[in-house]
Amino acid sequence: MRRSLRTLAAGLVVLSVGAAGCGSDSPQPARVVDISQLDVGSYSTTPREIGKPGFDRARLSEGQRLASFVPLPMDVDPRFTVQSGAGTHNTVGFIETLYAMEFSADSFRAIAPGFITGVYSLGYSDSDTLIATTLTNTVLLFADQQAATLAAAGLAQAVATKKELNEPVGIGKHPDAQAFWKPGTQELYTFQASGQYVIYTETRDRAKIQLETTDLPAMIALTEKSLDTVGTRLREFRPTPPDKLTDVPLDHDGMLGRSLTRPKEDDWSNPPGLFDRNGALHLINDPVREKKLFEEAGVDWLANSAGYLYRARNQRGAQLIRDSHGALSKIYRRVDSPKYLPDARCREFRAKNSLILRFHCVASYERYTAEVWSDQLIDVHQRISAQYALLAKAK
Template identity: 30%
Template sequence: MNGKDTFPMRKLMSSMMLAVTLITIAGCGSRVDGRATAGEIDVRQLDVGQYPTRPLSEYSEFNHSFKAGRTLASMRLADNLVLGHEVDPKLTFGSFQSVDSDTPLVMSKAVHPALKPNHMLYGFATGNSDIKEFSSMSLAPGDETLADLMRSRKPTYFGLTVMQFPDAGTAERAALEIEQLDYDVAPEQNVRVPIANYPTAHSHWRPGIASMVATLAHGSYVLNVQAGVPEPEANKLTDFIQKVFDAQLPRLDKLTPLSPVEVVKMKSDPEQVLDRTLNPQKLGSPDPINFASYGLQGFLHTRRDLLGKQDLYTKVGADQFGQSWGSYTVRTRDYAAAQTLLDGIFAGDAYKPADAPAKLPAARCTENKDPQGDIKRFSCAVQYRRYVAYVQSHQLTDAHQRAAAQYAIFANSQ
């Protein structure tokens, strides 16, 4: 090497070393919130108000316990319970309740003594009716005035509660005790009635009252059905209950029972949909309404106002739903399916268009024509890859900020 080559070569080597150093510094120990990848926006520029923009797992850790596990197991069960319209197309209105304690509100106090001694692990209850204002959950035993008022509307309905016990023997004993305790509330009025295709079912009714109760042990599960029809006809009631059993038992046959240890080890967010969902409260304790992960079946049990979207959800391959304090995330088959869901989620007479948030590439907003209960005035949906989430608020600006924060969480979850 001669003297003429030395300086250019040193200059080239110094430039290469500097480039390597800069790459190393950029790749180690540095993190930029919301840095956009190709084709994505920089979420740091979005108006998110005071809402969090990071996944929940970065600031909250789930602690396993039997109490939390019971709630999670009840959600798993919800994904395997029949919806009312699958038994009778008229039964499109409903309610639900997690059975994650030894004294569930959905069960009569009279039968509670059959639950804890038999080590009931968890359960789920779903109510189904052809009348929007009627709820089978409101027919509390002992409150005859309310029950008579509700039945005066002549509804067709059934309430289904499914509980899991440690084994088949314990489940059979619990079913017998539940039946006997309920029968003994008014033994002089109740009459036992057989269910034709289910000889091991225990059932009774009060002649002249248009309702009937049946309890059936099926493996480790116990099914308790309260059914009603417009007129007090025993044959129609037993046929109705038989249809409920016919629809429900095949689903339970596919659901492996859990041991107490498996209940404790239940994961709170196995598909990581809740981690991708806006959590304004920053609370991560399992809750069947406010912080829950469901498949399509379980989600529809908890959101009957969206039952009309079932065909759309099926079309786009929606298989996971995260509910997080008023925010909802849906995982679809792929990016194209998510686009289809975004375009169709606010279709229908119940909605009218509202301005979408500024700067969000894939967002839709609507004004709900009939806001009531859990449905607020404004809703916004936002898409990110195969996910669609929707948020809601009574103020459009707040709905926009929630949608922007949701998009940021999507981006920061990758």
């Protein structure tokens, strides 16, 4: 049971210690940590109430909720086991299409009025993205079916013109889909209106691009399979009426309120938000492994802000996530944990990749696990310390 800070003498809280045994139902022994001694830098450690959202923030939250109903690339085809070729944070829910379609916001608004929110999903067939086949699905939600139908036609033509795709392609069981390619290339771009949605699918085979060979039937088959899978899953989602969006709470059980507030310098990464277990898997590099871990640990929610905050079934589940995500490998070496928080698992990334932050720490508190990244060791220490202290203070 969670103990309020007021019940702890001199600001002392209990931190789980030791690796959680996979075959044990009991958490490991605990040691006492004085959170008043933690170096939290300028980060706030006060839990906050998340107020009523403005319209654009509510649109973004709707997109993050929609992510739970967009299949993972591996759910379309099991070969797509890698979701992020580089970097720790994927853009998932969005309210502009700069990332997904390379349009400016003004250009997109002119082509697609009535747009509410979108979800971006990307999968690779190989960790070496230079030779991988890729599957990208972007789901765009519009105010009504008419807006989606008009947007699908306008966006298809705009993308075909922008990318110099000069040959239409038929997509099997989806005669309403508008697909284009440039003969001699191994890339296919498809738009389909489906109710209030526009499904934008890209398939690309980088190995064939390198070898200068093509297989259009294979691209069509994958696109058809993807449209089938995405369309079926979307039927389970119930969009919020536009005039009711700001009435939908942003937080759930205080998850965002107890997550570390993101500093301004983190604005480049995935927008802050809340995801259930299905939606959270879109943010993960290795969805096959993490899906199994989430099931074993009982993860039900993930808050994304200045890092990731997972809620597990219980303390043991939180420890499973901590130990799994803090494990060492050929490209990660152990570095010191923060002073007064010795059971945080901290690592340094040792490979050359400018898109991956150098330092990473993970720690668990009761049924929560916090995970943070930074290019500076002192900052990653302050982040994990502040997030831990914040969890300890939350009711």
